[in-house]
Amino acid sequence: MVKVTVCIGSSCHLKxxxxxxxxxxxxxxxxxxxxYVDLGGTFCMGKCGSDGVSVTVDGDYYALKPENxxxxxxxVIVKKIPQ
Amino acid sequence: MNDKKTLRKFDTKVQYLxxxxxxxxxxxxxxxxxxxxxxxxxxxxxxxxxxTMRCCVYKERAIIAERVKLAMGGNRSNPxxxxxxxxxxxxxxxxxxxxxxxxxxxxxxxxxxxxxxNAITFDHQQKAHIDKSLCVECGQCAKVCPYSAIVSRRRPCxxxxxxxxxxxxxxxxxxxxxxxxxxxxxxxxxxxxGAMIDKSFILDVIDMIKKSDGNxxxxxxxxxxxxxxxxxxxxxxxQVVTAIKELGFFNVVEAALGADMVAYKxxxxxxxxxxxxxxxxxxxxxxIRKQYPELEQHISTNxxxxxxxxxxxxxxxxxxxxxxxxxxxxxxxxxxxxxVRPYIDSVITFEELQALFDAKGVDIEHLREGVLxxxxxxxxxxxxxxxLTDAVAQALKEQNTQGFEFNPVACxxxxxxxxxxxxxxxxxxxxxxxxxxxxxxxxxxxxxCLTHGEKNKTEVDAYGREALEKSIGDAISVLNLPSxxxx
Numbered sequence: 001m002v003k004v005t006v007c008i009g010s011s012c013h014l015k016x017x018x019x020x021x022x023x024x025x026x027x028x029x030x031x032x033x034x035x036y037v038d039l040g041g042t043f044c045m046g047k048c049g050s051d052g053v054s055v056t057v058d059g060d061y062y063a064l065k066p067e068n069x070x071x072x073x074x075x076v077i078v079k080k081i082p083q
Numbered sequence: 084m085n086d087k088k089t090l091r092k093f094d095t096k097v098q099y100l101x102x103x104x105x106x107x108x109x110x111x112x113x114x115x116x117x118x119x120x121x122x123x124x125x126x127x128x129x130x131x132x133x134x135t136m137r138c139c140v141y142k143e144r145a146i147i148a149e150r151v152k153l154a155m156g157g158n159r160s161n162p163x164x165x166x167x168x169x170x171x172x173x174x175x176x177x178x179x180x181x182x183x184x185x186x187x188x189x190x191x192x193x194x195x196x197x198x199x200x201n202a203i204t205f206d207h208q209q210k211a212h213i214d215k216s217l218c219v220e221c222g223q224c225a226k227v228c229p230y231s232a233i234v235s236r237r238r239p240c241x242x243x244x245x246x247x248x249x250x251x252x253x254x255x256x257x258x259x260x261x262x263x264x265x266x267x268x269x270x271x272x273x274x275x276x277g278a279m280i281d282k283s284f285i286l287d288v289i290d291m292i293k294k295s296d297g298n299x300x301x302x303x304x305x306x307x308x309x310x311x312x313x314x315x316x317x318x319x320x321x322q323v324v325t326a327i328k329e330l331g332f333f334n335v336v337e338a339a340l341g342a343d344m345v346a347y348k349x350x351x352x353x354x355x356x357x358x359x360x361x362x363x364x365x366x367x368x369x370x371i372r373k374q375y376p377e378l379e380q381h382i383s384t385n386x387x388x389x390x391x392x393x394x395x396x397x398x399x400x401x402x403x404x405x406x407x408x409x410x411x412x413x414x415x416x417x418x419x420x421x422x423v424r425p426y427i428d429s430v431i432t433f434e435e436l437q438a439l440f441d442a443k444g445v446d447i448e449h450l451r452e453g454v455l456x457x458x459x460x461x462x463x464x465x466x467x468x469x470x471l472t473d474a475v476a477q478a479l480k481e482q483n484t485q486g487f488e489f490n491p492v493a494c495x496x497x498x499x500x501x502x503x504x505x506x507x508x509x510x511x512x513x514x515x516x517x518x519x520x521x522x523x524x525x526x527x528x529x530x531x532c533l534t535h536g537e538k539n540k541t542e543v544d545a546y547g548r549e550a551l552e553k554s555i556g557d558a559i560s561v562l563n564l565p566s567x568x569x570x
Contacts, residue, residue: 008561009334010324010454014551021561041561042399043304044334048454 002037002080007054009044016066017041017053023069024077036081092317092533097277098434100136103128104147105283105438108154112289113443117155124151146171150280157282163261164282164415165271171278172256176236179220182211185232194224194233243273245497246370263373267366267497267521268412268530281412281530284429285439291404291428292331301402302333306389306427307455308409309339310466310526312546313539314433320546321452327408327436328453329445338407339458341392342465342474343558345385350478352383353516354487360504360517361471363387364526365417367500367519375504386426387417388465393426395562404428408436410529413521432531456551459558463547467540468495468525472518474555481556491516496523 004024008017021041028037045054045061052063057076064072093099107124111117125144129135137143149168152158157166188209195203195211202217203224211233213224225233240257241249248263249270257270257278270279295303305327315323324335345363353359362368362383371378386394393405407414407430418427431439440447461477464470472491479489492514494500500519506512522528527539552558 006561008457009336010456013561014454014456018552018557018561040399043336043396044400046298046333 001035002077003040003056003058004037004077005040005042005056007043007045008041009048011044011048012053015053019066020053020055020064020069023066024073027070027073031078033078033081037077092315092437093434094534095275097275098533100128100277101150101280102434102438104150105154105285105435106442108151108283109285109289109439109442112286117286121151121155122148124148142170150277153280154283155286156284157280161261163259163264163266164412165259165264165266165268166280166282167257167259168278168280169254169256171276173276173278174255175238177238177241177251178236179215180213180218180222180225180233180235182213183232183234185230186210186228187230187232189229191229193227193229197223197227199223239273239275240270240279243269245269245501246374265366265369265373265497265521266413266416269497269522271412272530272535281415281432283431283435284415285431285435287429288406288431288439291406295331295333295404297331298333301404302400303331304393304396304400304403304405305332305335306338306341306392306396306405306407307335308389308407308411308466308526309337309342309458309463309543309546310410310529310532310539311408311433312463312466313527313536313542314410314533315437315447316534316542318447318450319452321454322447322450324453324455325450326440326445326447329450330439330443332406333403335453335455336392336396337455337457337462338389338392338409339462339465340558340562341388341390341395341462342471343458343462343555344391344395344562345383345388346461346465346471346474346478347482347555347559348385349383350475350482350484352385353475353489354479354482354484356381358507358515359383360507361519363465363471364413364520364522365411366413366497366521367494369413369416370497370500370519370521371504374501375508378504378507381507386423387414388462389414390417390423390426393423397426406431408433410522410526410532412530432529433533434531437533457558458550459552459555460547460550461555462558463550464543466526466543468520468523469493469518470525470543471520472516475516475518478555481554489516490514491518493518493520495520495525496528497521 006021047054050063052065055062055064111120125147128147129143134140200217202214204212246263248260252258327335360382362385389407407427414430418430461474472493494503503517
């Protein structure tokens with residue numbers, strides 16, 4: 001199980017966390033990965049200054065922009081799923 | 084501290100005095116000097132020998148000492164959060180309608196004609212007198228007197244208490260009946276002598292901040308009520324958010340996001356049950372429980388917006404502590420209820436927040452602007468009367484509810500609530516939804532507000548329009564996520 005946490009605090013919300021959450025939910029469902037990816041939210045990761053929405057994948061931190069979600073999904077999240 | 088500048092932040096000098104007490108208590112608590120300095124606070128606030136408020140500085144200091152006790156949590160054996168400082172009560176006249184010496188002894192005697200109880204008599208100079216054994220205090224005589232010579236001598240506290248919880252005790256001081264009191268705080272705001280005060284939990288909050296060890300031991304979350312938009316108007320809202328973080332909070336979240344969640348669920352519940360009252364205002368809910376227990380089954384089962392969002396924060400961001408900051412004294416009762424206690428750790432008012440800022444020397448006007456954006460327009464307008472109704476109407480629209488006619492009544496103030504509830508109890512209320520707000524104008528009229536102005540409603544609406552999310556569904560879509568602490 002890959003644990004993905006998206007920050008939904010004010011700062012990230014304004015940078016597009018809703019779009020990111022919706023797109024990740026869509027991609028997880030489309031690829032039938034619901035049993036492999038645990039998507040969650042949290043209020044603030046303390047990195048409000050970053051250039052993008054704060055996201056962690058199994059504890060690793062990323063600053064993600066809404067337009068890069070698709071690549072992020074295939075390059076980072078899917079690769080962490082045990083084959 | 085420039086006192087004149089600070090005074091401008093408050094409606095009355097009573098609030099300002101109360102603020103100074105809270106500030107001194109908080110300052111000492113932050114500095115770990117409260118234990119040694121607590122008995123010095125009255126003299127710090129009332130220096131010198133010249134009294135400015137009461138008969139002598141000794142009485143003034145004695146009253147301040149009582150205020151200090153309340154700022155430190157008050158009488159723990161009294162479950163009510165509203166208390167009377169007996170020595171501060173001025174024993175105002177409470178005789179009801181009286182004829183003053185403005186009576187000119189006219190010929191018309193309108194007062195006599197209008198009095199259905201024949202309580203008005205005249206002396207040999209034709210001056211009116213009221214027979215108190217017959218008078219029922221209807222006030223008709225006062226209305227018709229062309230000289231306004233008849234006045235009502237009612238205590239401001241009793242006058243403000245629409246649930247009739249205040250009476251005069253054997254010492255002529257005001258006394259609160261806890262069986263009736265809904266902790267709305269109307270008396271706190273109205274008493275011109277500052278004798279009715281809400282207990283403060285600022286020491287609990289300061290203690291939580293300290294023990295969080297800079298948010299390392301656990302994170303401190305502030306949930307702020309949307310009425311904050313009408314407060315702290317000397318600074319930008321973003322600066323207030325930064326100031327709250329400067330106090331030691333990890334993050335600030337809008338209670339309005341909880342309001343979005345509540346509106347959505349309340350709309351579903353209303354369609355299912357057919358008749359509902361709101362559950363957002365703790366004083367209104369308490370009023371139903373105390374005065375109309377037969378209607379309790381119709382109260383929405385939702386937690387209040389603050390408790391709803393606090394529950395979500397606790398489920399996603401543990402370990403953490405949640406402090407609600409708002410305009411409301413009744414919230415100080417609500418968070419102690421068993422169904423809310425696990426989610427909200429403490430409650431303070433805007434008045435108390437201002438005291439904390441100044442105790443810590445936070446220079447709000449020169450801070451950078453933080454951001455506060457979680458909720459939709461609809462969640463934010465919960466702060467004013469009618470907003471909740473608008474939000475539920477919007478939620479019904481977003482849910483595409485077919486064949487359900489929404490027929491709400493928005494009750495502005497506890498008196499309006501009483502009228503709607505009395506009708507509902509008799510089965511003659513034509514509406515299927517009661518929005519109950521104990522304070523007139525809604526939360527922006529709350530006793531814990533720094534200022535109560537004409538512009539407050541406009542400011543809340545403007546703040547609502549600034550929200551990034553325009554619909555309730557969009558605002559709450561991110562919350563459908565499972566908790567990040569699972570798995």
